[in-house]
Amino acid sequence: MATATPRQRRKDARPQELLDAALQLFVEKGFAATRSEEIAARAGVAKGTLYRYYPSKDELFKAMVRDNLSVHIAESAAQAAQYEGSIAELLSQMMQAWWAKVGHGNAGVVCKIMMVEARNFPELARFYVEEVIRPSQALIGGLIERGIRTGEFRAVPVEATVHMLIAPMLHMLLHEHSFGEHDICHQTMAAEELLDAQMALLLHGLLANPA
Template sequence: MMEDDKVPEVPLRRRRKDDRPAEIIDAALGEFVMNGFAATKLSDVAQRAGVVKGTLYRYFETKEALFRAVVRHLQAENLAVARQAGFQDMIPFAQAVPTMLTRIARTVGTSQIPAIVRMVLAESRSFPDLASIWHDEVVAPMLEVLTAIISGAQARGEVAPGDPRLHAMSLIGPMLMGTLYLEVFRGSSNNWLDLEDLAQQHAITVLKGMELKP
């Protein structure tokens, strides 16, 4: 490639501007985890992100809008994991379930999702929008993906009849409870639970009830 054909380098100032929303989201996540929703101040988020408050408002008009962006950031990888495990090459349901649950356990176990879930449960009475945002951005999309996977497996004759949404709740419920258990009792003598172990054992148990016997 000739020198004149080289791709021009993006100026540092432009790169910095393009990175600002992600930096603000990361800073907000840290503040929410450390202080909770009510006690988090947008000025503290701005300071942590290294921007002035006016810049933060340019991207996020309210604290609720910023929280929604944080939730979308946290959920993106989990949805990708579920979709990949369930739809790649239309693998059999009995193989998709343990793979999906284990990957979700691994993702959740190394993220701030448990801390945010705990915050939502603790503060949603005072801030109802938190629960609505968590439902709309996390619960509903995940159930939609799982329901589609289960519906497909039912159509292939792999899963017993029944409401696929209820099957999805049965599939993911123990993982959610395990996530909350670890967050609530973190650091105590009851901290014996390993999410990946739970995922593997639950996959065996739930498949016995959901698989359509020949």
């Protein structure tokens, strides 16, 4: 089996290097203010090389969303499809896992960028809705419906319950990547503890026969 040359390895890594450079600049300057040539320079390549992989800044951002968010949604959906235990336990596990994968690091930053920039970039906002928001809502809503069908959950308004589950996550994410970045607002409780408290409160309202 032929061994990849250093040149080939660098070429294979280049798309990720471009995504990393773009994310750094989007955080520093915002999506609108970042120019394609700045991304190329940060990644150490020519502007033409950037366009070879990503024809536009919009396409680069879409790749960033798929790389940091869509993959996690797909993994969670696959896990949920094979799961046969308590839906309440699965929801709790998924919320903690989602925070561990998305709340920290690049994925959380991508979420924040989209929330800040959505108004000025409606095409990207529509892409984000189709790629992230609707699949996430469908996944959580499907689990709640399963819990209702099996009798584990009482009958509740599914759409409203989905929003109740997601809203605190978005609040924590915004805090993590705004105030939390500068340690301005001291948070005495870890996000994982807040999620445990949220799920305990919500599940007592969801369960058909709460203990």
